[in-house]
Amino acid sequence: MGAGGAVLIIVVGAVLLFFVAVGLILLVAAGAVRISGKNPKPLVWSGVGVLAVPVLFIATLVVWSQVTRDPDxxxxxxxxxxxxxxxxxxxxxxxxxxxxxxxxxxxxxxxxxxxxxxxxxxxxxxxxxxxxxxxxxxxxxxxxxxxxxxxxxxxxxxxxxxxxxxxxxxxxxxxxxxxxxxxxx
Known part of the structure; x- marks a missing residue:
């Protein structure tokens, strides 16, 4: 793997970690909103949606690698x-x-x-x-x-x-x- 490939992996990894961090922050904020007695549903759905991005990306990557591999x-x-x-x-x-x-x-x-x-x-x-x-x-x-x-x-x-x-x-x-x-x- 060349230097360009390593940089791409680092950048994609950093973006995915950013999505995970934002999703977790939204879920923690939803917990704080619930404790205060307000409706946390918008924050919960936003947090789950943001966390779904890296999960779907990784799932797509796994499926793509299985489909494109050469079993022969x-x-x-x-x-x-x-x-x-x-x-x-x-x-x-x-x-x-x-x-x-x-x-x-x-x-x-x-x-x-x-x-x-x-x-x-x-x-x-x-x-x-x-x-x-x-x-x-x-x-x-x-x-x-x-x-x-x-x-x-x-x-x-x-x-x-x-x-x-x-x-x-x-x-x-x-x-x-x-x-x-x-x-x-």
């Missing part, structure tokens, strides 16, 4: 040990492995480089509860694509993983990649 992308940062239990459920859990029908993979490789690709599936392997390797594959969609895609993946993995091209798989071949993770200490 597996994102993993392989620089640190990853517990298998921290990964999303996939309805196909096997001992030591999870099988995802994902369309994309987004990895931060152990050396810090990033690898992103369209895939047909992802397997996450584990030992002693920690991820040990990630394998992914993609069928070639057209003639000659398997070799080209294999070379591209190998260059992007740059020694952090291996790539295997299977030109005789299915109609146009398949490319399979694998990245080993650092063992948990």
């Amino acid at each position: 992308t597996i994102e993993l940062d392989l620089r640190e040990p990853i517990q298998l239990s921290s990964l999303p459920e996939d309805n196909e859990e096997f001992p030591g492995m999870r099988d995802y029908n994902s369309e994309r993979i987004d990895l931060v490789l152990p050396d810090g480089d990033r690898f992103e690709a369209e895939v047909d599936g992802v397997l996450v392997w584990s030992e002693d509860g920690y991820v040990t390797r990630v394998t992914f594959d993609r069928r070639a969609r057209q003639e000659g694509e398997a070799e080209t895609l294999g070379a591209t993946w190998q260059a992007e993995l740059d020694g952090s993983g291996t790539v295997e091209v299977q030109p005789d798989y299915s109609d146009h071949g398949r490319v399979r990649g694998e990245v080993l993770t650092e063992p948990a200490t």
Whole structure:
């Protein structure tokens, strides 16, 4: 996140805190008005209305983030040990492995480089509860694509993983990649 994003978060947070403070002040004032024997309803409704602004903003933000997230992308940062239990459920859990029908993979490789690709599936392997390797594959969609895609993946993995091209798989071949993770200490 850049400096602009951090400033935006601070400004939005300050505005939301301002609304909360004003709403609470109005509710406290309504309590004082009630003690004096006057009608506190206008202040109560004003306080509740002002407090509703940050609540609705946060609720909208949560719903928006759920709607816009990409559930078909597996994102993993392989620089640190990853517990298998921290990964999303996939309805196909096997001992030591999870099988995802994902369309994309987004990895931060152990050396810090990033690898992103369209895939047909992802397997996450584990030992002693920690991820040990990630394998992914993609069928070639057209003639000659398997070799080209294999070379591209190998260059992007740059020694952090291996790539295997299977030109005789299915109609146009398949490319399979694998990245080993650092063992948990």
